[in-house]
Amino acid sequence: MSIKQDYEERWPKLNIKHLILYTADFIVFIDPNFDVDWETTDEYDLHGPTDLEQHNAILNRAASLECIPNDHQKENIRLNFKRMIAEGVARSLNHDYANAGKILDDAEIYIRNRNIETARYWQVTSTCLCGVASAMIILGLWCFRHNLIPFLGSTAFFILIATASGSIGATLSIIIRIGHSSITSEAEKKLHILEAVSKHIGGSISGSIISILIKIGIVVPMFQSINMTDIVMVVGGLIAGASERWVPSLISQFEKGEK
Numbered sequence: 001m002s003i004k005q006d007y008e009e010r011w012p013k014l015n016i017k018h019l020i021l022y023t024a025d026f027i028v029f030i031d032p033n034f035d036v037d038w039e040t041t042d043e044y045d046l047h048g049p050t051d052l053e054q055h056n057a058i059l060n061r062a063a064s065l066e067c068i069p070n071d072h073q074k075e076n077i078r079l080n081f082k083r084m085i086a087e088g089v090a091r092s093l094n095h096d097y098a099n100a101g102k103i104l105d106d107a108e109i110y111i112r113n114r115n116i117e118t119a120r121y122w123q124v125t126s127t128c129l130c131g132v133a134s135a136m137i138i139l140g141l142w143c144f145r146h147n148l149i150p151f152l153g154s155t156a157f158f159i160l161i162a163t164a165s166g167s168i169g170a171t172l173s174i175i176i177r178i179g180h181s182s183i184t185s186e187a188e189k190k191l192h193i194l195e196a197v198s199k200h201i202g203g204s205i206s207g208s209i210i211s212i213l214i215k216i217g218i219v220v221p222m223f224q225s226i227n228m229t230d231i232v233m234v235v236g237g238l239i240a241g242a243s244e245r246w247v248p249s250l251i252s253q254f255e256k257g258e259k
Helices: 004-008 044-048 052-066 076-095 095-145 146-154 154-177 189-215 220-227 231-241 248-259
Strands: 018-022 024-031 036-040
Touching: 018 154, 036 076, 036 146, 052 076, 052 095, 076 095, 076 154, 095 146, 095 189, 146 154, 154 189, 154 231, 189 231
Parallel strands: none
Antiparallel strands: 018 024, 024 036
């Protein structure tokens, strides 16, 4: 038979997943739903905090931080985040408002950094999948070129390759800039995936348009005289796709619309 702890005898009905702090006056814990919770004794409530305004500000801040999306994170990351929030609440209940504010600051930095890392993972994964799909399309087109060129024509065939090359150019651009891009930690996973896919669509469209302009001689017409138009169309599509940064960020536009 397990021996009950002191806090279990004092507060027998609490559903505690992780105990943060237990004193004679209060208990702070994390429940199985990863919510920060606490209980105080009647004696503590009678006297209350030494600085009610600061205490309420700490509790408001803690509640606000708990609303930062974190359900998609691993359990250990969520637990670390909630532990920091709970420690802040515990410090406030213990009248240590300065340290309560400091650890809440740390909690916000911690979860926002983890969310940004996760968002980058979502975008890079989506980008690589789109890039691999485009590379397979190019490989398939090239393997069956002897059948496709007579059917589609040389111009249409290389426009298709340039279009797929635009997507590969977008892949390279996103991967190179991912560490320096400003990625929000608030948007949902589907928006980050849509963001990456939209960049590839924009890169593909850019590759298609630039290849047509090269073919008709509006862009770099000097290559038409040396019979290198097809190669230049593909290279032009790749370069045009790499300029996917011109495509507005869907997430940024979404956030602006929310304001």
